[in-house]
Amino acid sequence: MEKLLILIMSIFLILIAGSSNIYPIYLQKLMDKFNFDLSQLNMYGSSVTFGVWMGFPIGLIYDSFGPKISILVGTILLSGGHLILHIILTLEGLKMDSIFPLLVVGFIIGQGNCLLYTTAITTNLKNFRFKQNSSIVGILVANYAISPSIFTTYRESLTDLQSENFYLYFSLWSFHFNSTSCI
DSSP: OHHHHHHHHHHHHHHHHGGGGGGGGGHHHHHHHHOOOHHHHHHHHHHHHHHHHOOHHHHHHHHHHHHHHHHHHHHHHHHHHHHHHHHHHHOTTOOOOOSHHHHHHHHHHHHHHHHHHHHHHHHHHHHSOHHHHHHHHHHHHHHHHHHHHHHHHHHHHSTTOOHHHHHHHHHHHHHHHHHTOOO
16 A cells, blocks of 8 residues: 555656646746747756756765655755746846856756656655566656646636746645655
8 A cells, every 4th residue: 555655646746847847838928028039948948858867966866865855855946946937037127138047947947857756766666566667657757748738737727827926836836745745
């Protein structure tokens, strides 16, 4: 029963980790607010992806401290990045001439994503027999892939919820959820 609960919590972790891929929903707001062009904002998307796939330090955190600390650190990175985006989008009078601060935020969000993803996958690989690993990993990866669709649909169904507020609520919710996780 404990393995099943860990799998269910891992599915939620994977869904939250995949939220780093919902950045296109606020690119227009960033373009409008800071007069960035599309090539600059594509660099932001690349920095998120780079943060996700630059995962070797993340493995060291999991190996050194285990899943609970990894979830905490990953949540702080992911939720903190979303909270910074909220502040960037809502702070009146904020001027940004360079895309570099957004690249750093994107990388941080990507690293949080990677840590949550790695924790969910690795913990479940340890919990299930070898013959079940393919099915378990398949379930988790499928949830990761569908995550952006779920959160984008959720945000768009709330017509009065602006992008910047979505990131505030999402960062607070994901921090609360992940900090109470039982993995």
